[in-house]
Amino acid sequence: MEDFLRACQSAVLDNEAKALAAKMGVPHVGLLQRANPDNDAHHLTVEHLFGILLHTGDMRPLLALANEFSFDLVAKSAPEPQALTKSLINVGKEVADLTIAVHEALDDEHISTFEKALIRQEINHVRQSLDVMDASVKAA
Structure with a gap:
């Protein structure tokens, strides 16, 4: 779980936290507090995690979560459209x-x-x- 929480924090810190918070519609400081795994008073919600993944494209949290349960995460390539x-x-x-x-x-x-x-x-x-x-x- 520690790797997952650290991956969430890294995704926030490495992807311009202020701009990310604005896109997610949450206060910048609140996002930083929630993403900090050492802060017992605040935790990320599933909605926050989804927003981080959606707005950053940073899949480290998802990779860490999959790894925690012994799964591999593989990106799916979109098929080429035809007539x-x-x-x-x-x-x-x-x-x-x-x-x-x-x-x-x-x-x-x-x-x-x-x-x-x-x-x-x-x-x-x-x-x-x-x-x-x-x-x-x-x-x-």
């Missing part, structure tokens, strides 16, 4: 591939470990194609 018709065709193709994989797995009324892996792979392809379509709709 809507192209992305729709791709979604249709991926759904068809998923449908075929499920039908083939059900042919013998037993789904093997290998078939489960293939189905899950096709599900991921559908998700990825839907993410591209979502980006395409946003860009349109």
